[in-house]
Amino acid sequence: MKETLGAASGLVRLTFLVQNLYAEIGRGCDLTVAQAQMLCALTEDSLGMADLSATLGLERSSLTGLVDRAEHRGLVVREGDPSDRRVVKVTLTAAGADAVHKFHDQLTERLEKLVADLPATERERFTRTLGRLVTGVPAVFAD
Amino acid sequence: MKETLGAASGLVRLTFLVQNLYAEIGRGCDLTVAQAQMLCALTEDSLGMADLSATLGLERSSLTGLVDRAEHRGLVVREGDPSDRRVVKVTLTAAGADAVHKFHDQLTERLEKLVADLPATERERFTRTLGRLVTGVPAVFAD
């Protein structure tokens, strides 16, 4: 009779939980998971296709279609880079910034709620350990 | 100047990390993410299409194709249920059990390694909190 799950099992189940939440809130904002991830990556700054594909862990050719569809929907625009004419910068439109803002706020609220039931000390310890584990992970979601 | 990430941000980044690991190990075992998830869900017991789709959070029609491809690859088989002739039970083959075993062991090892650097007390607390947060999450990955 075990009273605690192993770390691996817990991590996978937590991921499953967060992924489902991510998808659910995305649907509510009319964003697919891939689109939401891309918009989040562009929140801080515009990125070229190569940088964006590296951040998201996608092939450049896969990103082309993703940006195509997002551009078609008015969420991002492509712009040339005068300092290197090979580069195409991807930038959020006002609509894209709006959508990702809504998505970000809702997801943050739901995730905060997930840990809100924990006793304060336990919650703080957990959050601190979390921060330690994800050092080096690309900023796919900021505070 | 913040020295700690928020809980929401930490959770999303951890998810990103685990997902990438999941996909990477899946590739090594010649399994897609969706296939690996399905095989994991079948590890304990055979399931009917409806139960399996509920566990995975997929539409039944989506599952049909997923099972088709896995069956075609010899990872699972469909079997009738004598007690309810509407039901189709999905069961791992020997090859499927083998693949998911390999996948499970490798993923577990990598995830254990992820938390192995933490001080023992911190690791135990983290794992315990993890278990608390995922109560109710379907058994998509067992110990």
Next chain:
DNA sequence: TATTGTTATACTCTATAACTATA
């Protein structure tokens, strides 16, 4: 009538390989 599963269809996501334009 309700439930189980499939089919038909359409779209998104992703990769590999071959290509163009610029550095």
Next chain:
DNA sequence: TATAGTTATAGAGTATAACAATA
């Protein structure tokens, strides 16, 4: 030559709607 990006193509994954068989 090397890098940035696109196109062509193929396959996996997913959903919605309509259907057939069984309960």
